Amino acid sequence: MPDLxxxxxxxxxxxxxxxxxxxxxxxxxxxxxxxxxxxxxxxxMDEVGRRYECEDYFVPELLLSARAMKGSLSLLRPLxxxxxxxxxxxxxxxxxxxxxxxxxxxxxxxxxxxGGFEVYDLGADVPPERxxxxxREQRVSIICLSALLTVTMPSMRTTxxxxxxxxxxxxxxxxxxxxxxxxxxxxxxxxxxxxxxxSVAVALARQAAGVAAHH
Amino acid sequence: MTTIGExxxxxxxxxxxxxxxxxxxxxxxMGDCPDVWNLTHPDAVRAVAAAYVDAxxxxxxxxxxxANAIALGDYGHADDLVRVNQHxxxxxxxxxxxxxxxxxxxxxxxxxxVMGDVSRDDLRRVFAQQAEALAGxxxxxxxxxxxxxxxxxxxxxxxxxxxxxxxxxSFAFDSGKQRDRTMTGLRPEDAARVMQEAGAxxxxxxxxxxxxxxxxxxxxxxxASTLPLWMKANAGMPQMVDGRAVYVEEAxxxxxxxxxxxxxxxxxxxxxxxxxxxxxxALAAVWREGACVSA
Numbered sequence: 001m002p003d004l005x006x007x008x009x010x011x012x013x014x015x016x017x018x019x020x021x022x023x024x025x026x027x028x029x030x031x032x033x034x035x036x037x038x039x040x041x042x043x044x045m046d047e048v049g050r051r052y053e054c055e056d057y058f059v060p061e062l063l064l065s066a067r068a069m070k071g072s073l074s075l076l077r078p079l080x081x082x083x084x085x086x087x088x089x090x091x092x093x094x095x096x097x098x099x100x101x102x103x104x105x106x107x108x109x110x111x112x113x114x115g116g117f118e119v120y121d122l123g124a125d126v127p128p129e130r131x132x133x134x135x136r137e138q139r140v141s142i143i144c145l146s147a148l149l150t151v152t153m154p155s156m157r158t159t160x161x162x163x164x165x166x167x168x169x170x171x172x173x174x175x176x177x178x179x180x181x182x183x184x185x186x187x188x189x190x191x192x193x194x195x196x197x198x199s200v201a202v203a204l205a206r207q208a209a210g211v212a213a214h215h
Numbered sequence: 216m217t218t219i220g221e222x223x224x225x226x227x228x229x230x231x232x233x234x235x236x237x238x239x240x241x242x243x244x245m246g247d248c249p250d251v252w253n254l255t256h257p258d259a260v261r262a263v264a265a266a267y268v269d270a271x272x273x274x275x276x277x278x279x280x281x282a283n284a285i286a287l288g289d290y291g292h293a294d295d296l297v298r299v300n301q302h303x304x305x306x307x308x309x310x311x312x313x314x315x316x317x318x319x320x321x322x323x324x325x326x327x328x329v330m331g332d333v334s335r336d337d338l339r340r341v342f343a344q345q346a347e348a349l350a351g352x353x354x355x356x357x358x359x360x361x362x363x364x365x366x367x368x369x370x371x372x373x374x375x376x377x378x379x380x381x382x383x384x385s386f387a388f389d390s391g392k393q394r395d396r397t398m399t400g401l402r403p404e405d406a407a408r409v410m411q412e413a414g415a416x417x418x419x420x421x422x423x424x425x426x427x428x429x430x431x432x433x434x435x436x437x438x439a440s441t442l443p444l445w446m447k448a449n450a451g452m453p454q455m456v457d458g459r460a461v462y463v464e465e466a467x468x469x470x471x472x473x474x475x476x477x478x479x480x481x482x483x484x485x486x487x488x489x490x491x492x493x494x495x496x497a498l499a500a501v502w503r504e505g506a507c508v509s510a
Contacts, residue, residue, distance in 0.1 A: 055391050058400030060329040098246030100289045103327060150488070151235070151245050179389065182452060
């Protein structure tokens with residue numbers, strides 16, 4: 001019998017190797033995937049969020065924990081799919097056209113994957129057409145836009161306008177974030193949600209997907 | 216070569232303000248690589264430095280913040296690396312016209328070591344390459360600015376020091392509830408202490424979250440280090456007006472923090488994102504009024 005508390009510890013400490021090893025043992029022992037996720041991994045990410053809130057953890061620790069979670073989920077996802085379990089929602093994420101920065105975008109993408117979303121990472125410097133394509137072809141229901149520069153923030157607006165012109169704006173919820181982005185700006189450009197830090201991304205996306213939060 | 220100590224022999228020095236927003240005002244389009252303008256629009260680049268010298272800057276930077284192999288590569292300009300860096304130094308040198316020192320800007324890689332996005336050896340190579348290119352055009356110092364990660368800063372410092380030029384290392388404290396940590400959680404006092412131990416010639420803070428927070432950051436660095444302190448605040452958080460990001464902090468209220476910054480031990484003071492020659496002129500005006508107490 002694997003020690004499942006080690007799975008919790010591995011996610012909290014950001015130890016991807018250990019997370020994968022314990023998950024493999026648990027699968028071999030026949031422990032249901034949902035028990036691992038709900039009993040150990042989600043509580044672990046909650047603890048990571050708590051440590052972030054009290055400034056014990058910062059961006060690198062969040063990234064490492066999300067990566068550990070992702071490693072474990074990559075093993076569990078096929079099992080969940082075989083049981084007919086659906087992802088929380090499908091998300092397309094990218095840094096907007098003209099902006100090459102990707103640390104924040106990568107962090108949010110990892111957090112969302114850790115939170116049970118199916119994430120299509122479109123990369124950086126993403127033209128609006130790529131988001132439109134993701135809505136039409138991948139049937140994503142949430143679009144996440146990132147920008148680090150004040151000069152590229154208007155690209156968020158043009159992306160949303162392009163979605164509207166293509167007639168797909170109302171098929172998705174649009175979430176925005178990035179260092180210079182504010183709630184005021186998010187409201188002005190007609191986004192559906194804004195997160196000041198990556199730690200709130202999962203809660204925001206669950207809300208956008210119409211799923212109740214865990215608590 | 217002039218040491219940082221010799222530069223500061225007459226007291227603190229006024230540095231410059233933002234470059235990106237000034238280049239945009241001169242036509243730099245969104246998504247263009249500003250550093251490549253050193254080759255394609257040299258007059259516009261020289262004009263930015265000249266405007267700061269006219270406003271009273273005694274230290275001007277170079278338009279080379281992202282002229283490293285990783286960032287230039289992303290823009291498809293890796294082959295121009297040496298020329299972009301050397302022309303950057305030359306243009307600021309011409310604009311300085313003997314009235315200001317030229318500190319050559321080196322920004323972070325944009326990649327995270329801890330995530331394995333880039334290796335330590337990659338970073339060593341990338342920073343050494345840019346530092347050597349800049350040193351070839353003989354700036355007065357190298358400035359590592361807007362750093363977040365201590366390990367990356369140490370690698371960059373090591374590479375920069377091997378040129379023999381004075382090296383300033385400046386961090387962006389923009390995270391945490393008090394906005395007094397870098398993105399990776401680094402505190403001002405730890406940054407200052409470690410950089411001094413590693414042989415930096417000056418240490419400081421730039422960008423961040425507005426001028427208001429800077430006197431406290433400066434004082435905290437002073438408790439942990441005897442090095443000259445470099446302070447360049449941005450103009451707060453931008454707000455959107457007519458579809459453009461506008462920094463709301465005005466030059467006069469920005470400059471009003473100068474005496475507090477000098478009392479906290481700053482040796483170099485200027486502005487970062489959102490500041491302009493008007494901000495430097497406002498700092499110069501406060502400076503002339505006698506705020507310039509010797510630190």
